Amino acid sequence: MALSYKARKRWSLVILLVGLPAYIIACVTVINMLDRPSLLVELLVYVVLGILWAVPFKFVFKGVGQPDPDAKD
Numbered sequence: 583m584a585l586s587y588k589a590r591k592r593w594s595l596v597i598l599l600v601g602l603p604a605y606i607i608a609c610v611t612v613i614n615m616l617d618r619p620s621l622l623v624e625l626l627v628y629v630v631l632g633i634l635w636a637v638p639f640k641f642v643f644k645g646v647g648q649p650d651p652d653a654k655d
Contacts, residue, residue: 585642587650593642605635 585593609631613624636643645651 587652590604590642590644591646594639597642602635617647625639 609628613619613627617625618624
């Protein structure tokens, strides 16, 4: 089932305003539990996690910045 443009736009806002901050807090908490590894390892972990969060939501964000394709001119 494909999401409509309006639904994708709403879900993208929810993901960015609620999900992303929660994900960031979870990642920082996990890193701090590991007794803060070296700076390069920590940077690598944050870069990888920063890319991985968006992979499952690619279909939601795709085309959200474009004009509504169903809108009548």
